[in-house]
Amino acid sequence: xxxxxxxxxxxxxxxxxxxxxxxxxxxxxxxxxxxxxxxxxxxxxxxxxxxxxxxxxxxxxxxxxxxxxxxxxxxxxxxxxxxxxxxxxxxxxxxxxxxxxxxxxxxxxxxxxxxxxxxxxxxxxxxxxxxxxxxxxxxxxxxxxxxxxxxxxxxxxxxxxxxxxxxxxxxxxxxxxxxxxxxxxxxxxxxxxxxxxxxxxxxxxxxxxxxxxxxxxxxxxxxxxxxxxxxxxxxxxxxxxxxxxxxxxxxxxxxxxxxxxxxxxxxxxxxxxxxxxxxxxxxxxxxxxxxxxxxxxxxxxxxxxxxxxxxxxxxxxxxxx
Numbered sequence: 001x002x003x004x005x006x007x008x009x010x011x012x013x014x015x016x017x018x019x020x021x022x023x024x025x026x027x028x029x030x031x032x033x034x035x036x037x038x039x040x041x042x043x044x045x046x047x048x049x050x051x052x053x054x055x056x057x058x059x060x061x062x063x064x065x066x067x068x069x070x071x072x073x074x075x076x077x078x079x080x081x082x083x084x085x086x087x088x089x090x091x092x093x094x095x096x097x098x099x100x101x102x103x104x105x106x107x108x109x110x111x112x113x114x115x116x117x118x119x120x121x122x123x124x125x126x127x128x129x130x131x132x133x134x135x136x137x138x139x140x141x142x143x144x145x146x147x148x149x150x151x152x153x154x155x156x157x158x159x160x161x162x163x164x165x166x167x168x169x170x171x172x173x174x175x176x177x178x179x180x181x182x183x184x185x186x187x188x189x190x191x192x193x194x195x196x197x198x199x200x201x202x203x204x205x206x207x208x209x210x211x212x213x214x215x216x217x218x219x220x221x222x223x224x225x226x227x228x229x230x231x232x233x234x235x236x237x238x239x240x241x242x243x244x245x246x247x248x249x250x251x252x253x254x255x256x257x258x259x260x261x262x263x264x265x266x267x268x269x270x271x272x273x274x275x276x277x278x279x280x281x282x283x284x285x286x287x288x289x290x291x292x293x294x295x296x297x298x299x300x301x302x303x304x305x306x307x308x309x310x311x312x313x314x315x316x317x318x319x320x321x
Contacts, residue, residue, distance in 0.1 A: 090117065141155065145190065166208045192221055195207065228288065232279070232280045235302065288317060289316060290316045295316055
């Protein structure tokens, strides 16, 4: 009879149970390893998915390159820039708050990416040395001594239009018309001008050129080419009658008995005073212009002859008959 020590059987049974568990666990582990091995060796790889985030962006096209618009009218510069894709702004390039208009001239430009800013001055004005400088205008040139054609070109360079140029004669007794000058612009010379040289040539400046046809200029405006046409002209005194100091057959004293009517008037019939005189106090002479108030009247000239104020084809003049 085998005696079993207390607790031994229980211990032995426990060990058996533990061994059984290890065996079972080992079998299960082997199964797992085999499964993993089979999966790794025979299974096809799974598909890899890559996710890419996308966003919508607005892309602005680069504007075309634009040439310089300096010297151009602001309106034309603006149209050219806008057609090329630029956003346009403009400002007054002179001192002051005046807003630029389309006819102003571009003096400065600042071109950015898709933007351009123009600095402009009034039509006809000069560009300042720097943006924001004082307003300045071209100066009227000196055109005296030039022929009409060259004078017009010189004035046009500072903005004076030929339609704004008037002409007049340098002589009061010579007429000159615009049609005459246009027919022969090289044949007339400028003697005097208005405005004078150095004045501002602002827009719409009107000029007047005083001309002569060929020849030389008078010393001043308002003179007469033929001095005898001047109402204030005083002719030289008539020469002394020959033999006034006595001659053969003369009884002395009076200068002879046989004189002309003029001499008779001079000697006694005329008192030496002219009934009508010019504003300068001179006697009128035949051939001179006579005033409206004298039309139909008569007076003596400085020689004692009677002259009459009459209307003729060449105007009102003093005549002998």
